[in-house]
Amino acid sequence: MLNKEEVGITVSKKEDFSEWYTQVVLKAQLADYAPVKGLIVLRPDGYAIWESIRTILDEKLKKTGHRNGFLPILIPESLLGKEKSHFAGFNPEVFWVTHSGDTEIGDRLALRPTSETLAYSLYSKWIQSWRDLPLKINFWNTALRAEIKATKPFLRTSEFLWQEGHTVHATQEEAESEVLAILEIYKKTVEEELAIPVITGKKSNKEKFVGAVYTTTMESIMPDGKALQMGTSHFLGQNFSKPFDVKFLDKNNVENYAWQTSWGVSWRLIGATIMVHGDDKGLVLPPRVAPIQIVIVPIYYSDKDAQRVNQKADEVERLLVSKGLRVHVDRRDELTPGFKYNEWELRGVPLRIEIGPKDLDKQKVTVARRHNRQKSDLPFDKIGSEIGTILQQIQDEMFTAAKKMLDDRTVTLTDYSRFKPELEKGHFIKAPWCGNATCEEKIKEETMADIRVIPFGSENSTGKCIYCGQQGSADVIFGRAY
């Protein structure tokens, strides 16, 4: 058992955001470093958040006709190289298996950086006619892309948990609606469950997925002013169906190449949740994905009190568990209430219920909210009916606060001279852009900002490109990314 100083976060979020982040991840016991550089391990609290995200998203995907499958992690080099631009994009990051036991392998095997090539080589066998379409399969697995920069848990790791969906459709229209439907599911999941608002739209051509016709994305801003891509959904057109021969016979018995999509979100969502909501005391988890939603701390200083306080704590636990809530009673005898408060605050539990002898006398408990650190009394007979409402309030207030941050940090500019100064204050910059890659590249060179997203609805700009002054084609969001 560590003492309080070793356990707590020793830097403030504002002063050293990066160090603060690392301390929260490690000290809240979400993750730890693995022995290989670039790799991390998830401890049970970290994995439980992923399980919550997975359960929620999986249900939404199944309701919309998607099913899950399994793909092996090894892809032959020859297959990975079949779509040229795709291969060129991933090649430098690929881990290669060259031996099994002492035997050298002829065609080297890649650890999947993503599974388009493998999935589509199979889809071409599975799909024969229009009756086999749409084919909508999702894969919960990991992908591996060698990171050379310093490891940052959930944000920059060489292996990451994610899901990758791969769908096939008979028409371009259907595939394009799938791309948007998925992005909408992602947005709802992130906003409602993780309480993080996002801006959705298209990527510029330069920033799209290698091999896609276009990429749609949801973007958010972190408290250090950096942009985070939270999930992407790609329209692949026939770019893969042609090299991989994904064809079908239509109702008139005519052979056509199919239309495809792919899309994914990763454990980066956990990183965003930590960054957006955490504070100087540590992690702050939205109730919907918190492994423990409510911690009950019994308080007593005599054996007589211990008995009646513990009895009430057990009773409240049973009541809340029966409501389907995730509850933990901290029964550790050898620790003070204060120590326990600090520990559960560090670990981000959204709601704490304190029960002491005085509370018993007054027939109430004390309820402490993690996100705003406010305490209030709750009479015994209201616990069953009110706690659910309080958790929903917390969830809503966390979203509202995050939305305010995003809005406050998004400035609209028309004057390029203000571009860099605003960026350096940690802002997203919304500005007209002419649609030319040259301007996009120049801005990147001069400011290190790229186009994060061309928001839906802002594709027709009336302004002048912030860089070249030509007629703008869209109002876009610029930002600096991780």
Added chain:
Amino acid sequence: MLNKEEVGITVSKKEDFSEWYTQVVLKAQLADYAPVKGLIVLRPDGYAIWESIRTILDEKLKKTGHRNGFLPILIPESLLGKEKSHFAGFNPEVFWVTHSGDTEIGDRLALRPTSETLAYSLYSKWIQSWRDLPLKINFWNTALRAEIKATKPFLRTSEFLWQEGHTVHATQEEAESEVLAILEIYKKTVEEELAIPVITGKKSNKEKFVGAVYTTTMESIMPDGKALQMGTSHFLGQNFSKPFDVKFLDKNNVENYAWQTSWGVSWRLIGATIMVHGDDKGLVLPPRVAPIQIVIVPIYYSDKDAQRVNQKADEVERLLVSKGLRVHVDRRDELTPGFKYNEWELRGVPLRIEIGPKDLDKQKVTVARRHNRQKSDLPFDKIGSEIGTILQQIQDEMFTAAKKMLDDRTVTLTDYSRFKPELEKGHFIKAPWCGNATCEEKIKEETMADIRVIPFGSENSTGKCIYCGQQGSADVIFGRAY
């Protein structure tokens, strides 16, 4: 769309068991071969069975205080080699990553064949005092062990889905009870959910997990007479805690090495389910794990009938879905009922409901059971109340049939001259064994049978060793394995 001959199983289970198995796996669309030898892909129906197993087992593990975590797939060679016998056991099967992009990696990276070494190097950091114990973490992931023999989906593949549990305890007693508690959870899961009876007990010293003090196992017999290890739970003693420095301070502040266990089941359970229950028409799934439990086939030959039949089919679907059952209505207009029956039988759906105009007139549906191919009538007003019972009956009857096979195929012998002939009939042989590795090895050499399990309760044999005639130490089960 394939025609009937191409879709159906073309060999009988009895005549060519191996070919029959492969055809069922592929044609029931459970799995397919990946482009790399030894690797397979799971299609949605195959993965859905794994999801059922995972959900059921995960719930049991969580109820007994286990939590899930995540470990990366790459383990440095130096770490994998830290427990010598363990490393020697796995070394020939390990896939090695030597490059990331074009850069050569110094300490080669193994794709995990199992995660003891990685998990315990972390556990040694996470565990300091008795308060951190027991630590009970489970990992749902894949393991990789290069297979040189011909690929057999679910049974012999170079990557397989599994779970690996790794627990740490303060005392030997607690660790040993954990080993048994897990084996009991496994047995219940396999018997109740997959309807496959198993024999539980210990492995002989020769057959134990490399690095364990002892291994407990559950074994079953397949219809071709081969033995299948269905899951193992290992007592590791302090064999890993010493090299990996997994120590804790006890209540008296004295430092101790911890006691450990590890255990796992894999998608091999799906292979067993296919083999034990399938028949010449294809797959037969136990209702508890079937992706579709009930398929409804509307039958009509005129538009007028189509409307009222379909309406009833929809109504029955809604009713059964509201009972929490997994139901599918086969609405494909262009196919005959007979074609549909064959297809759903091939795919193993436990129960089929047929609804035609005559059924409507008689206010009933026809119910066809997959496992015994029996049909009966069920009045409309009994559907809601009876279908659940029928599914449970199917589940029970499937277990009873499988239990009969296991019992029929287990013969007790005292005479070695009958050993090989009985083995060749596809039998397990129960016989006294002196406990000597020499006899065990001789028997293996002469018959290709090994000791599958020393059943619990038969450790004290009164008979004479079937090989050497010395006093037996246990009545053990011999069999030939995959």
